[in-house]
Amino acid sequence: MLYLNYRNDRGAYLKAWWNVVNWDEVNKQFAQARST
Numbered sequence: 001m002l003y004l005n006y007r008n009d010r011g012a013y014l015k016a017w018w019n020v021v022n023w024d025e026v027n028k029q030f031a032q033a034r035s036t
Helices: 010-020 023-035
Strands: none
Touching: none
């Protein structure tokens, strides 16, 4: 996923980037960090 592929459409790039994030893993690590 390259920014240049989005032809400077920053909104579409950011929307696509958020879909790459593994939210289950983020939630797991966040919960673990809060419990320590």
